[in-house]
Amino acid sequence: MAIKKINIIIALTVGLILGCEHKDCGCVFPPSPLAGDWVLARITYGLTQKTVTAAEAGYSETVSFGGFSDTGGNFRQVRNGLPLKTSTYSISFPNGGSTQGLISFQADTTEQTFRLADNKIYLSERSPRGVTIADGSTYEYQR
Template identity: 60%
Template sequence: MKTLRLSSCIVFLILLVFSCEKRICGCDFPPSPLVGDWTLNTVTYGLTQKTVTAAEAGYSESLFYDGIMNSGTYRQTRNGLPIQSSSYTLSFPNGGSTQGIIYYKQDSTEQSFRLADGKLYLTERTPQGTTLADGSTYAYKKQ
């Protein structure tokens, strides 16, 4: 009888141990620094350095970034119509998390970004590995 009781306790303990859920890494990944809805605020043209509002530029535009850490999905709408969507990854060549490069998978382009004063500043998109000398800068406000 004692052996039956002992075996039952052992089986119960084994089942109890295996029923516990284990965390694989114990980490919670932070969201991408770009996560959220962004609305075009101003455009600064590269050659003239003239800054105009979105209304003066003649269109409205919004961006949506979703994801964790340094990757996620992206969606762009202009005048309320979807323009494009893609997955993206981020790179921070100088360290930190407020300035870097966005790589878009859909069309193999890249775009420099900077986060400052609650705004997202984006340069013109270019094919990966190229440099644009006098491109415009687009400033977006978070919604």
């Protein structure tokens, strides 16, 4: 009798599991932590560690990250009101977390590290994939 009850319970459990509707992914990807428009505030030059404002550098610049999904997003860089670069991008977090990572740009196969802090983004100088520029500049952008 006990074996019959166990068989019935197993059959019902299997039936419930197999009877559940399995939807296609329908995944909703969280927005990129970089999403939005960022305005250049300061540049810190790598070799000298001198920091200048965008005005002192002699130009204005905005970078925009948008349209993020599982395959990446859209990047746009505008300097002095003129489009400079556009590309699709993807991000990764080699050290875990969600505030420091690596942006890979598909259009020119470059990458740059980023760090988010206090509603600012700090971008390293872009370089070819796999290359680290030891004395590269750091660009600070604000929303």
